[in-house]
Amino acid sequence: MTKIIVNATHKGGEGKTTNSIMLAEYSALVKGLKTLIIDMDPQANLSGRYIEMEYDPAYRGGKIPAMHPDFEVGVDSGWDGRSSIANIFYGEEVIPYPTAISNLELLPAHSHKLQEAEAVTKNEVLEKVHLQLKRFLELPDVRNSYDVIIIDTPPSKGPLTIAAIKAASHIVIPAQMEQFSIEGVYGMLQLWKQESYYRTKENQINLIGILPNQVRDIKLHKQFLNGLKMMKGVSDYVMPRVIKKRAIYTEILVEDANPKSIFDLPKNNVARLEYESACEYIMEKVYHG
Amino acid sequence: MAKKKVFQISNALTEGLEETVSAAHNYTGELRVEAIPLRKMELDPENPRDLILTFEDLYNGLDKDDKNYLRKAEEKATLITLSNSIKEQGIINPVLVYKHGDKYRLIAGERRTLASILAGKSEVQAKILDTKPEELKISLLQWMENVERRDLSLWERLKNLEKILSAFAADKGMEFNRVSPTDLGRLLGCSLPHAMNFIAVLNADDKVKALIQSNKLKNLEKAALISTIKSDGIKQNAIDACIAGATLKKLKSISTQDKIQKQTTTQLPAPSTRGRQATLVNLGTTKKIHVVRLIIDSVLGHEKLTHLKKHFTDLNWADYKSINHAFKQLLKTLEQIEAE
Numbered sequence: 001m002t003k004i005i006v007n008a009t010h011k012g013g014e015g016k017t018t019n020s021i022m023l024a025e026y027s028a029l030v031k032g033l034k035t036l037i038i039d040m041d042p043q044a045n046l047s048g049r050y051i052e053m054e055y056d057p058a059y060r061g062g063k064i065p066a067m068h069p070d071f072e073v074g075v076d077s078g079w080d081g082r083s084s085i086a087n088i089f090y091g092e093e094v095i096p097y098p099t100a101i102s103n104l105e106l107l108p109a110h111s112h113k114l115q116e117a118e119a120v121t122k123n124e125v126l127e128k129v130h131l132q133l134k135r136f137l138e139l140p141d142v143r144n145s146y147d148v149i150i151i152d153t154p155p156s157k158g159p160l161t162i163a164a165i166k167a168a169s170h171i172v173i174p175a176q177m178e179q180f181s182i183e184g185v186y187g188m189l190q191l192w193k194q195e196s197y198y199r200t201k202e203n204q205i206n207l208i209g210i211l212p213n214q215v216r217d218i219k220l221h222k223q224f225l226n227g228l229k230m231m232k233g234v235s236d237y238v239m240p241r242v243i244k245k246r247a248i249y250t251e252i253l254v255e256d257a258n259p260k261s262i263f264d265l266p267k268n269n270v271a272r273l274e275y276e277s278a279c280e281y282i283m284e285k286v287y288h289g
Numbered sequence: 290m291a292k293k294k295v296f297q298i299s300n301a302l303t304e305g306l307e308e309t310v311s312a313a314h315n316y317t318g319e320l321r322v323e324a325i326p327l328r329k330m331e332l333d334p335e336n337p338r339d340l341i342l343t344f345e346d347l348y349n350g351l352d353k354d355d356k357n358y359l360r361k362a363e364e365k366a367t368l369i370t371l372s373n374s375i376k377e378q379g380i381i382n383p384v385l386v387y388k389h390g391d392k393y394r395l396i397a398g399e400r401r402t403l404a405s406i407l408a409g410k411s412e413v414q415a416k417i418l419d420t421k422p423e424e425l426k427i428s429l430l431q432w433m434e435n436v437e438r439r440d441l442s443l444w445e446r447l448k449n450l451e452k453i454l455s456a457f458a459a460d461k462g463m464e465f466n467r468v469s470p471t472d473l474g475r476l477l478g479c480s481l482p483h484a485m486n487f488i489a490v491l492n493a494d495d496k497v498k499a500l501i502q503s504n505k506l507k508n509l510e511k512a513a514l515i516s517t518i519k520s521d522g523i524k525q526n527a528i529d530a531c532i533a534g535a536t537l538k539k540l541k542s543i544s545t546q547d548k549i550q551k552q553t554t555t556q557l558p559a560p561s562t563r564g565r566q567a568t569l570v571n572l573g574t575t576k577k578i579h580v581v582r583l584i585i586d587s588v589l590g591h592e593k594l595t596h597l598k599k600h601f602t603d604l605n606w607a608d609y610k611s612i613n614h615a616f617k618q619l620l621k622t623l624e625q626i627e628a629e
């Protein structure tokens with residue numbers, strides 16, 4: 001069964017994108033699993049790590065994926081040569097991009113198309129947006145092609161995030177140990193709760209937990225982390241791993257980063273060890289509960 | 290010396306987080322939807338129906354000799370629009386059923402089911418319960434489902450909530466207005482402050498309720514704050530400000546005047562009696578049903594009045610209207626007795 005892990009929280013800048021990247025690369029590079037990473041965020045930050053993103057000539061500031069490497073002019077009639085996950089909302093074909101990391105493929109964002117889906121308000125259409133990613137990921141073609149699918153979401157509780165949660169088998173909530181971040185956690189727990197009402201026992205949505213991110217050795221962070229660990233029921237969902245604030249996590253995210261991945265660093269590198277341990281914990285939960 | 294700063298997650302947030310997790314655990318799968326064959330569905334013989342049209346009527350076609358033919362034909366005609374929409378896009382809202390042997394008995398969604406048969410469907414999307422649910426459970430399911438829908442107005446949510454509360458109260462044999470915010474929070478899986486807001490608004494006066502009903506007050510927190518303001522003048526100010534788009538913070542600052550005013554008024558000397566001379570006694574009003582009960586029980590305990598007890602045996606103690614009516618009757622009767 002393909003595992004579908006969603007990184008979500010409606011607060012911005014918590015580490016959704018970073019954690020999606022780390023998990024996907026851990027799964028592909030360290031575990032050798034066939035992995036797909038999906039960018040559901042109109043900001044398209046994640047996509048830019050793996051492929052070239054171009055400015056959308058039609059919508060200023062928006063980004064679109066570069067031409068697909070397999071596209072051949074003249075041969076592929078009826079296809080403009082670009083493909084993004086947003087195509088599922090338009091009944092268009094979706095073709096994953098290869099990445100420089102073996103075993104890892106990408107379905108990039110398309111800013112404008114995703115924004116349109118996020119802005120839907122009419123009930124019947126909303127229903128479709130909510131279920132579309134789930135329907136797509138349930139296609140036998142998709143299931144048979146990948147062991148693990150990682151989804152990055154926008155900083156919102158809107159239709160795109162809900163669609164990701166409806167499609168998910170597992171949720172990870174990266175969060176800084178600060179007031180607004182915890183409120184973001186609350187928002188996500190509510191989406192998880194709502195969704196769990198609709199799932200059968202066999203097809204549960206599993207909350208792996210809250211991953212404390214950008215943690216520094218300061219009183220504020222310690223007290224918030226302890227606060228979470230003291231809460232009834234909630235404490236089971238605070239991961240016993242933390243990610244510290246380190247410049248390397250930002251540096252490694254650019255497309256031409258060297259080394260390519262944190263998991264290409266020497267085995268005893270502290271940053272690699274730290275993230276590897278978090279990913280290991282998450283994957284252990286995903287595969288063995 | 291400066292106090293050491295302590296960073297803490299607020300109590301409200303802590304409660305919210307804890308309750309969300311516990312609700313997720315308690316209600317997993319409660320709203321799951323599956324496709325079930327229409328042929329396996331049946332009506333619940335114990336449930337009253339609005340329609341007389343049966344499933345068989347639609348499978349076999351109407352029988353001209355049926356003494357209800359005309360009425361059934363009319364009912365069938367009213368299903369056409371729904372049936373066409375189901376043909377095109379399926380059922381938007383799943384029906385609710387419970388397992389009964391190898392059949393599924395319908396709890397809610399009779400028209401949707403009939404229209405699906407009419408549309409020539411073989412399956413229908415349904416929420417399936419293992420056993421026949423109690424009233425309370427049904428309202429709870431409706432609540433959980435409705436919270437999911439964003440286009441519900443505050444008024445609609447309150448109406449839903451009233452149903453849940455009276456079902457819960459009936460279940461526990463308590464009075465409607467004795468359900469505590471803690472009970473409510475547990476019931477709905479929402480935070481305590483949220484539950485307190487709901488209860489404040491449910492107890493709001495008619496004027497505030499009318500504004501909620503006409504969707505002039507839309508926000509639960511704001512409506513709750515306004516409901517708890519005692520002084521009429523300040524309440525009106527807060528209402529006007531709210532309708533003009535004031536933030537919750539602004540409303541809070543208006544409502545603090547209420548507290549200040551309350552403090553000052555208690556220090557003022559009692560006003561001297563002016564105006565018309567009083568010729569009647571106002572027995573006042575109360576929201577607390579147990580107070581009314583105490584008064585009525587005490588009166589009926591009077592040795593000359595025990596025969597009146599029979600008028601109160603069937604009184605619905607959860608319904609303010611009936612209590613009001615009964616109390617007025619009692620007063621009248623008492624006035625007559627005294628005159629005799």
Ligand SMILES: Nc1ncnc2c1ncn2[C@@H]1O[C@H](COP(=O)(O)OP(=O)(O)OP(=O)(O)O)[C@@H](O)[C@H]1O
Pocket residue numbers: 011012013014015016017018019041043045153154155213214215243244245246247249250251253
């Ligand atoms: N542990 C960390 N140490 C240092 N920097 C970090 C860490 N985690 C994330 N960052 C940086 O913080 C910023 C926000 O992180 P990221 O983009 O992963 O968050 P996000 O939740 O995806 O944000 P958004 O809500 O905008 O999508 C990025 O610049 C990222 O490089």
Ligand SMILES: [Mg+2]
Pocket residue numbers: 016017018041045152153
């Ligand atoms: Mg991001």
